[in-house]
Amino acid sequence: MPTPLRVGQRVSVTVPASSANLGPGFDTLGLALGLYDTVEVEVIDTGLIVEVFGEGEGELPLDGSHLVVKALRSALKAADVEAPGLRVVCHNTIPQSRGLGSSAAAAVAGVAAGNGLAGFPLDDAQLVQLSSAFEGHPDNAAASVLGSAVVSWTDIPVDGRTQPQYRAVRIPVHESIRALALVPDFHASTEAVRRVLPSDITHQDARFNVSRCAVMTVALQHHPELLWEGTRDRLHQPYRADVLPVTAEWVNRLRNRGFAAYLSGAGPTAMVLSVDPVPDNIRGEAEEAGLRVMELPVAGPVEVTVLA
Secondary structure: OOEEOOOOOEEEEEEEEEEEOOOOOOOOEEEEEEEEEEEEEEEEOOEEEEEEEEOOOOOOOOOOOOHHHHHHHHHHHHOOEEOOEEEEEEEEOOOOOOOOOHHHHHHHHHHHHHHHHOOOOOOHHHHHHHHHOOOOOOHHHHHHHHOOEEEEEEEOOOOOOOOOEEEEEEEOOOOOOEEEEEEOOOOOOHHHHHOOOOOOOOHHHHHHHHHHHHHHHHHHHOOHHHHHHHOOOOOOHHHHOOOOHHHHHHHHHHHHOOOEEEEOOOOOOEEEEEOOOOOHHHHHHHHHOOOEEEEEOEOOOOEEEEOO
């Protein structure tokens, strides 16, 4: 029988945003960013109370279908504990469905909160596995769990019956690298943007992306002067340009000026990684075009605080 949690137990979780792919590392590379959602969870006598403030307020569900709640319950089950009731309060600053890992952050927040309530029996590998299962790929979730940059991959079982295994390793990021997000005012559906991708690519394009993904891991850790070359991609961004024309325009505009710009995740955010700040005139142009300009440091891992 699962161990019952004590009514009144409370934890607070602070989880970073993330950027996935980083150009060539499709469903592989991720980067944690200093923009945070905070989730407070309390064990109550009975029932479920969900409150959402900030990004997603009035849009996200306030019942058991909320991703934080689903992930929380998944972690409690994995830890073999149960709660008679839950109160979940979300304070969100990560824009929803903009390519900044909002859904992955929700999954990580729920899993980390459940782990904290249970006394932290789950290790980082288990947190990556549980949270990535809601995404179907580990790049965003692993970045939010581990912090810094990650290289992630999926082991797909050959028997077709057992669950995929989501794995990741953290890599350090050069202290001089900063991120600048240009965030449009419209959403992008990850599934819709994935549908434009071809089922096959040429050997030449595959070779190109393998080399640039290798360059990117070196650029992030030791050689930030290689960021522009390391963010080149032929695997997904060219195909998504027609459905994300605003993003494609800004990525091309920035790259033509020498900045390592790329489509963050499935978009529509355009991200720039650089050592030197992006000039004020370029930021001003983006703001005049209706984009939200956000300078974001590289972030550490998810943090859990036991309150009671």
